[in-house]
Amino acid sequence: MFMNHDAELVTKNNKLKLKQKILALVKKDVLLEIRQQYSFYGILLYIIATIFVLYIAVQEPETKVWNGLFWIIQLFICINAVAKSFLQESKGRMFYFYSIASARDFILAKLLFNSAFMLLMSLMSLFLFSLFLGNPIQKATQFIGLVLLGGWGLSLVFTFLAAIAAKANQNAAIMAILGFPIIIPQLLLLMKLSNSVFSYSSSIALPTVLLIVALDILVIFLATILFPFLWKD
Amino acid sequence: MKKIITSLFLFLLLLKIEAQQEVQMADEMNSNGKIYVVVAVMITILIGITLYLVRIDRKISKLEKNK
Amino acid sequence: MATPKDYMQKQWWKILSIVLLIYTFIAGLLMPVPRIPQLQETIRNLYFHVCMWFAMMILFTISVINAVKYLRNGLLVFDIKARQYAVVGIVFGLLGYLTGTIWMSYTWADPNNPAYASFSSIAREPKLIGAAIALLVYFAYLILRDSIQDLDKKARISAVYNIFAYTLLFPSIWILPRLLPSLHPGKEGNPALNFNDISPTMRLVFYPAVIGWTLLGLWIATLKIRLKILKEKIILP
Numbered sequence: 001m002f003m004n005h006d007a008e009l010v011t012k013n014n015k016l017k018l019k020q021k022i023l024a025l026v027k028k029d030v031l032l033e034i035r036q037q038y039s040f041y042g043i044l045l046y047i048i049a050t051i052f053v054l055y056i057a058v059q060e061p062e063t064k065v066w067n068g069l070f071w072i073i074q075l076f077i078c079i080n081a082v083a084k085s086f087l088q089e090s091k092g093r094m095f096y097f098y099s100i101a102s103a104r105d106f107i108l109a110k111l112l113f114n115s116a117f118m119l120l121m122s123l124m125s126l127f128l129f130s131l132f133l134g135n136p137i138q139k140a141t142q143f144i145g146l147v148l149l150g151g152w153g154l155s156l157v158f159t160f161l162a163a164i165a166a167k168a169n170q171n172a173a174i175m176a177i178l179g180f181p182i183i184i185p186q187l188l189l190l191m192k193l194s195n196s197v198f199s200y201s202s203s204i205a206l207p208t209v210l211l212i213v214a215l216d217i218l219v220i221f222l223a224t225i226l227f228p229f230l231w232k233d
Numbered sequence: 234m235k236k237i238i239t240s241l242f243l244f245l246l247l248l249k250i251e252a253q254q255e256v257q258m259a260d261e262m263n264s265n266g267k268i269y270v271v272v273a274v275m276i277t278i279l280i281g282i283t284l285y286l287v288r289i290d291r292k293i294s295k296l297e298k299n300k
Numbered sequence: 301m302a303t304p305k306d307y308m309q310k311q312w313w314k315i316l317s318i319v320l321l322i323y324t325f326i327a328g329l330l331m332p333v334p335r336i337p338q339l340q341e342t343i344r345n346l347y348f349h350v351c352m353w354f355a356m357m358i359l360f361t362i363s364v365i366n367a368v369k370y371l372r373n374g375l376l377v378f379d380i381k382a383r384q385y386a387v388v389g390i391v392f393g394l395l396g397y398l399t400g401t402i403w404m405s406y407t408w409a410d411p412n413n414p415a416y417a418s419f420s421s422i423a424r425e426p427k428l429i430g431a432a433i434a435l436l437v438y439f440a441y442l443i444l445r446d447s448i449q450d451l452d453k454k455a456r457i458s459a460v461y462n463i464f465a466y467t468l469l470f471p472s473i474w475i476l477p478r479l480l481p482s483l484h485p486g487k488e489g490n491p492a493l494n495f496n497d498i499s500p501t502m503r504l505v506f507y508p509a510v511i512g513w514t515l516l517g518l519w520i521a522t523l524k525i526r527l528k529i530l531k532e533k534i535i536l537p
Contacts, residue, residue, distance in 0.1 A: 167457050168448050174447055181434075185471070272330065275325045276326065279322060
């Protein structure tokens with residue numbers, strides 16, 4: 001009886017610790033971001049510059065082109081925003097994390113932070129997109145929901161790929177090579193879903209949304225299982 | 234009456250022929266036996282590749298034994 | 301020196317592969333096939349083209365199994381196996397892609413329709429996109445391998461990518477055909493083809509053909525693996 005209770009307490013304690021650890025790691029990432037603001041502003045400038053170039057090139061495109069461009073830009077923003085998350089960590093610092101946190105906590109913290117970061121960037125790019133390239137969206141709240149969902153999915157996949165790329169000679173180009181084939185289906189799903197927000201008549205297909213969520217959960221699951229193998233050196 | 238039946242029969246026959254002609258197959262090639270030429274060529278190529286694979290297999294086996 | 305009998309007992313599957321392939325070539329060309337408009341006599345391509353996809357997927361699956369094995373016990377042999385199976389899988393995939401484009405440009409695609417004149421109109425086919433994604437994943441796998449110098453690190457990281465990409469590949473191959481308009485027969489069912497479409501006589505050839513081609517792929521892969529192991533004898537324990 002006691003043993004059981006003890007064991008329960010221990011697991012409870014561990015769970016608490018896990019949560020705290022992950023939060024601490026996320027906090028560290030946030031603090032880093034605030035300290036080294038150049039990277040944050042760098043991404044921001046990247047978004048503004050790309051969208052401005054697009055504005056000069058196509059001005060107000062029709063909805064289909066708008067949709068396609070938006071998601072492609074989203075993809076590139078995600079690669080740039082997430083790539084640094086592992087590339088910025090120096091070898092010594094990684095070693096330090098290795099000694100204080102477990103691999104699973106570390107990757108979960110990274111996934112959490114990058115998701116939040118990407119959600120912010122998605123909203124920013126949506127705002128700039130509708131500012132510069134016109135606003136063909138009829139159902140704004142639904143589209144914002146989709147943008148957040150898409151940004152989340154993209155950030156999850158690329159966070160894990162960034163972890164792989166960081167091990168492969170810190171090469172950011174390899175991340176794109178590894179990521180594109182995997183992300184194509186998800187992008188297609190998102191583009192197809194968001195086509196429906198441009199008119200009042202069509203509605204968003206709920207099964208497809210659930211499918212994307214399921215894919216995201218699968219990515220998180222795989223990341224927590226596989227990351228420990230990348231971690232040890 | 235007989236005429237009608239025969240014409241109906243002819244009509245059905247015509248339909249059947251037409252239905253058969255709809256999908257063109259290489260029936261002639263099958264009937265005059267030229268298809269066997271194709272089979273022979275393909276089998277020869279297959280056997281040639283197989284013999285090559287067997288030779289490589291043997292060579293590797295030999296190398297493995299020498300180690 | 302192994303006696304011929306020993307050899308036969310160990311190598312029976314290679315002989316089976318060749319026997320099945322010879323059967324495929326003979327029966328595949330001579331057996332009657334259903335008369336389907338548009339496809340006509342080209343339906344016999346089923347015994348050759350579709351088998352490439354099956355062989356590719358089976359080889360990739362074996363590659364992933366070996367990647368998992370490597371992560372579990374860290375023996376470099378499994379890494380060599382994972383890589384060679386992936387390479388042979390790529391070869392079969394490329395053959396499938398090529399034969400697929402040839403077959404479809406003469407059957408579903410209307411040659412008189414100018415919209416089908418370019419390669420891009422054919423490559424838009426969701427099945428081909430799915431196959432292209434699978435190939436791109438494994439090309440990326442090979443590039444990733446080459447970019448890392450350290451042997452153990454290379455093996456570990458590429459195994460991780462192999463598992464990750466393969467697991468995400470399956471939902472995508474399943475999703476894509478349901479998303480995009482397709483000309484491919486059996487588009488609502490199995491990604492490769494709808495098995496209800498094939499007549500029973502065709503099944504008599506098709507299943508042996510799949511086994512035969514897959515075994516041939518396995519044979520080539522094992523040859524490559526043995527050669528590689530001989531070459532790397534020094535680093536292997």
